[in-house]
Amino acid sequence: MKSLHRGRLAIAVQLSLLTVCAPAIAQEAEAGSRATTLDRVQVTGTRIKRAEVEGQVPIQTLTRDDIERTGFNSISEVLQQLTASGSALNAKFNSSGNFGFPPDGSGVGAGSAQVDLRHLGAKRVLVLVDGIRWVNESSASGVGAATDLNTIPLAIVERIEVLEDGASSLYGSDAIAGVVNIITRRDFDGAQVTVNYGQYGKGDGTQKGVDLAWGTTTERTSLFLGASWVKQDPVYARTREQSRYPIPGTGLAFGSSATPTGRFIFIDPVTGAEQDLTPNSGARTPVYDGSAGCNRRDDYHCFGRADRFNFAQYNLLLTPSERKGVFGQFRYFFNNDTQWYVKALGNRRESTNQAAPEPLFFGPEAGTGNPLADDIFISARNPYNPFGFDLDSADNLIMIGRRPVEGGARVFEQRVDTQYFNTGLVGSFERASRSWFWDVNGMYARNKAEQTNYGSYNIYNVALALGDPAACAAVSGCVPLNIFGGPGTITPDMLRWIQPVVHDRSQNKLGLFTANLSSDMFTLPAGKVSFATGFEYRKYEGWYQPDPLTVIGHYNGVPSLPTSGSYDVNEVYLELSVPIFAHSALGEALDLSLAGRYSDYSTFGGEFTPKYGLRWQVSEDFVLRTSYAEGFRAPTIGELYGSAARADLQLSDPCSIGLGGTPPRGSAANCAALGVPGGYQQANSQISVTTGGNTALDPERARSLSAGFVWSPWFASNSEWADRFDVEVTFYRHAIRGAIQAIDAQTQLDLCVDTLDPLYCGGITRATTGGINGFNNRLTNLGSIKTDGWDVNLFWTFPESAAGRFKLAWQNTFVGRYEATGAAGQRQPQRPGVEVVDSAIPEWTSNAMLDWSRGPWTASWTLRHTSRLSEDCGDAVAFPVCRNPVDGRNTLAAISYHDLQLGYRFDWLKGLQLSAGLNNVFDKDPPICLSCSLNGYDASTYDIPGGRYWYVRADLKF
Template sequence: MNTLHYRPLAAAVALCLLSVPTLATAQDASRTPTDLDRVEVTGTRIKRAEVEGQVPIQTLTRSEIERTGLNSIGEVLQQLTGSGSALNAKFNSSGNFGFPPDGSGVGAGSAQVDLRHLGAKRVLVLVDGIRWVNESSASGVGAATDLNTIPLAIVERIEVLEDGASSLYGSDAIAGVVNIITRREFDGGQVTLNYGEYTKGDGTQKGVDLAWGTSGDRYTLFLGASWTKQDDVKASSREQSRYPIPGTGLSFGSSATPTGRFMFTDPNTGIAYNITPNNGATNPTFNGVGGCDRTDDYHCFTTADRFNFAEYNLLLTPSERKGIFGQFRFDITDNVQWYIKALANRRESTNQAGPEPLFFGPDGATGNPLADNIVISALNPYNPFGFDLDSGSNLSMIGRRPVEGGPRIFEQEVNTTYFATGLTGLFQAADRSWSWDVNGMYSKNKAEQTNFGSYNIYNANIALGDPAVCAATPGCVPLNIFGGPGTITRQMLDWIQPVVRDRSQNELSLFTANLSSDLFTLPAGPVSFATGYEYRKYEGEYQPDPITVAGHYNGVPSLPTSGSYDVNEMYLELAVPIFANSPLGDKLDLSLAGRYSDYSTFGGEFTPKYGLRWQVTNDFVLRTSYAEGFRAPSIGELYGSAARADLQLFDPCSVGLGGTPPRGSAANCAALGVPAGFQQANSQISVTTGGNDQLDPETSRSFSAGFVWSPWFGNNASWSERFDVEVTFYRHNIEGAIQAINAQTQLDLCVDTLDPLYCGGITRASTGAVSGFNNRLTNLGSIKTDGWDVDLFWTFPQSDIGQFKLGWQNTFVGRYEAVGAAGQRQPQEPGVEVTDSSIPEWTSNASLSWNLGNWNASWTVRHISKLTEECGDAAAFPVCSDQVAGTNELAATTYNDFQVGYKFDWMKGLQLSAGLNNAFDKDPPICLSCSLNGYDASTYDIPRGRYWYVRADLRF
């Protein structure tokens, strides 16, 4: 047992039982049902008056969303304590992450949600109970939902089920379900204006939301429009993010520099060189002097020569989103209603990275033979060395950063269209009421990405080769990579620097039919049921630029992807009352559900679910559920073509930057062809990824158990109007998880074991450097996680000083184990940071709200417990907190957010609000394993991230 984990848990439970209550946003199961219309809530298909069930549903109301001061559904959901690492606007992703192995692309500019740290692709996103189309990133066929395709202005509330639900909703609901409920009944108009920025004067956000609705005897109409613009925040504006790894200076900068790094052996003398031109050298000459005591225009390459690419990065990526939405409902008869809904949304976003490096030679490890196997002709007019630089004999590596071409800029344009229509109704038969609905939906997410600042390595190869060949090639101009910054001319750039255009799209077509009623009555009450049929068709494609397909692109190569599949499903859900008003308790209900899915790609799958809800007393409820689930392989996972991710990997056979000996066994490294004293020249290693059409579905087992306590003495008492406690234990086991083994883990295991299972996809050049890395998708062994949610809520009585509400939500992760198919343990676990993703042992949100007349205010505290990470090669630097153990501690972090508002009685109401997020300007802890900007962008606010905002909301 992890005592460090369970001690804070015990303390939290003790506080629950002694004093403090449950989060208001949870739908607790002990609340007395009212005479509501029969409705369907997330977590059950049975329409009923009671809104509680066997699993906790967290509901975020519109007022609670507005209290965050955030303008994106994704950002709101990422602040939930049960959320894990997911893409958002703080990921400056395009030029740095490469392609993930699931074929989805980098999702640049998107916002996703991850529940229970199981990945965004294992969360099902619904809108009004119906699936939403997967994202399209213009770099792959996505398997997750981009929440930026749904304007926040159209949201009435968000219901979050953090439990497996495949039996009710089908594939992808392994980790949970997010159901976004749109605004429907609205009379009058509303204009909302918002503006905010960081106190550093950057990152400005502004937006306008419009809403209008009307209704008649037989119809309702709602129209909404939204515009949101987010300006960027540059990494260079924050001290923590000015270098690749804070506190190490240029040590982890790039060896591809504006002046160039040249590693070769002189074929005439046999002397090996690792040199760079002196600053200011515009026409260097070479006199063959060896060693580091040089007298020519070169000096031996050192750490001080490395290039700081981090200052070109963005801490916050700019975007502009525009969306319109309409919903019309018409009562054909008293018992039949027709609806139609439509949405159009457009996102324009930008990522930026440092000027693209050119690496040549086997130690460049680009994976592109045009670069790795290059021959730079002695006849090239700019080659100062007088002999060929041949990858097959004397060239190890050349790294040149053409700053003349500017930074890499990736511009995305993502268009989402959505159309749905259907009928809902009631009818009477067999002395009971029957609810039914039929629905049809079509949605498309289409993306285009334009890349400025990358290079055509095929053209560069010609320009560096025989001048006669270049002269015979229309448009070719000999290329100067030897002369330092400013020596690559506009004519040279015109030959080697194209504009790269990629596109992709995802489409979803869907039809559903559902029926719900009571079957018969038992002594304890009616047996209710829901049943239905669903048909879905997925279509997706990714088309990279022709130069990428041809293998001429210097950046991340990839091939086209396209595919489709469909599924037919049927489900049945039963709610069976066992007893009522019994000596054993007020009520005991059993829930049973099962769903059969028939996929065109792999066949059939059945998933059951069982739940119990025991109302022990009027104020105490016990509940538990067990569910089996699955996730079908996505189009990208099945059909994604070979692509590449450039990852920061530390070779265990390499001498450390500080001269530390290699971690790997000398004998094993020698067996792999690595010479003694080898030092990794380029820590950015290209890893090839790709889909696998032989993948099986992931399968899962989910279990939850807990209680809800609303003690009688805390309701309508002198000290409390409402007092609740909710505690839930959760456990998820996933078998055959679809992912690639962690690349660093694979490299380490290859060196440690020499096992072909790990080494088979890794090749090394004659110098010993990793020159090829194949890391394909497979069905891994398992992912197992469990933990506790402890939620509390306290509504104080109304008094002369107003009314206060206190909510406290906590998630404790007790276990997280990911194991490969051959038993290899992946590095993720509670309390550990691993390359831009973390699993804190404890996350907590506490909110205190206050209302007095027209005034309102709130104070929210967000807490993330401490984490540890491997320092890697940064262990030699003081920024690594434990240099002996080689680990770094990311200290516990707490953010404070404040908001105050006043409502004027003008027209239907004018609400003015002002807020300050991260009020005390808390910086995120330095992360040494994170690939961008020195911190984990999925877990923390940006450095120097104090943010103020104002909002005006007028109703008329």
């Protein structure tokens, strides 16, 4: 028998090498959760109830113990630790203000938290709760395309199943990169109180929370009630050395040219010389003397690096939030075969983002896209104008930058309310010697948000207050504005005229109905042919309503217009499981899985997506599996109907002298052809880019392949050195055609200068001075995204001894390829091992966890590793912080974080569990990121600087 076993194993290994082409690992549930059972269960990735746990696709299961071991208080923080997780929003993103409207046209979910799988984006991950879709986010900055995991309290979670494979044939749109299925707590008798408290080593960023759970079960009923409260305090950028300046190691070089004292660039009408001036510190009544150049009197000097404004000190490293949620689930069993259930949830998230005091930019090189600012006229009769002549955008004004610190920081407060209701019937019956399983479900959910913005300005009122005093006097409340006198010279009366409170609102709604049926069809020599089939109807509705001030174009911040839309979809699917052979010379079993789904959308018509899978049980301890799936993602409401909005992005103009003094990167001839004069230097590194929806968008289409094996060797089962030893390998490949996104703005700008092609230059306009004053970067169906790699995992349970029981779980993801190309073949900058656009695709991420238990004691040690990255130094190439100035690249060194947790259980009532933990034990700072927009590091890849975090938790059951 051993000889036969080894023969089968040899054949299987050879075939697996041909199939996989390289060692790879499927991220799966830990070994202890895969015990063989004869009961039929349904897992994520199939609608057919089956006995086998290892199916055709890799599933990773996070149990409640796994979740509590992390010390986190949100689902997103747990999921973002997965090795297959990519860059996604979290509490470390201070995401309002300049990030309010990203190039996907859907709006940033300020204060939200998401999950990304395979670096394909959060909007390509489908989030389910108990197998039912969850409503998309709403954070009052657009109609979101992804799920905000902060709308689901962690306290209600029993486990999380993560499918890292395409699944459109089973679940429909959005499941290109994978599926996250959150399973709620159901069977619960008694009560539980969980209290947790933690903070960072510097005494800030305090997190605290209370979870309550109560349940009861009778012969006919089951009831679970849960409540959760979580509060997160902020961490300010100024409290950490790495985040105190815009780019660490460069001082004020990359600070803003909008300063509290003001920067004034204009052509002297007397001498014809260009002036670039700022008042001397302490100047109270500056007097302009009319001389050429920067040879000023005591009142002014030539604007230089030391005059730039350090906006970083106002930023947040960790955004504050408070979440309150209640959840209830009731089940009534009519008999052993039929039950009715009802679920309801209410959740409120209140969060805050903060940015530096809002700058006022005027003139043709302001590039705000708002004619009230770009075409400003400042009258010589303004009582505070010291120059004695008009400053006119159509004549002599180039740019003015003034930051009214008198008005305080920009503060964006979000309130997001989530309502969820789900009811249905679940049952089974016996007919024709077969078991039939069925369910019908109805769900309605809504996310409604309001964002209140303090610290912004009414640019219409600003322009009126800077113009002719007579025109200002004719309007009630208007007082002339002083932008020339330095900090403290904008009075409360002036602020009352120019500073409003801005309210934006948005909503996303989802209603659906599903019906499913599963059973065996007939019996083949190798076993029963099983099927699952069903119908699903969904209706999406969403709207975004900015403040009326924004709609009429008077808002000085990020402009936008209302968005509203809806669509619905009808779907049917069929899934088959066909046994090919069983108990033969070729192995224990070979099963074929087939699935297909037809979707009929009101926006673009029909779409069919198939899936094929093979599962070969070579022996009792070795399984080969592979799957191929076609998928799609329908354009969302924001992507279809989103109105023009603006994102202020950090872009480097190739025609400009770098802020660090480096020569222009672009061709001098091409720059001249674009109207850029020699010696031009970009006045403002933030360029406003217009984004928005496109009703002509087609669905994204994808192809996904996974192939690998699961090996639990017989010689490692109940042996002297292992109770169980599992190795899992999966190769994955995703290819997306017609990906919905805008071309990377920096790439478009570089290609425009390099080629002068209207395809890239058509949306970019420049002022007569050479500066960019318009940038249109709309959504389209890009060429393709292709990525592949390997998951390699090992699970090892040691025999119990006098020292206790040890378990080791080691999970790895290796990204082999990531290529994104535009519709015309232009290569996007994202690729493995590269940091770009505030996100990274590490070539290797790894998590290793060693768990120990002995009697009432438990402990765990977790190692989180991210391989090194490389980025473009940009204008920072002239500074020592750029590690490889010769080739203009900066290396972000590999980093490993260590987390420790210790627990003890008391036999009091039904159990009291006390735990204490320390994350980032060795207080590792993230590598410095020169291309990242805020705080000098990538917030989606690394822990915050100075980020040692300790916590305690008490969990009482009674």
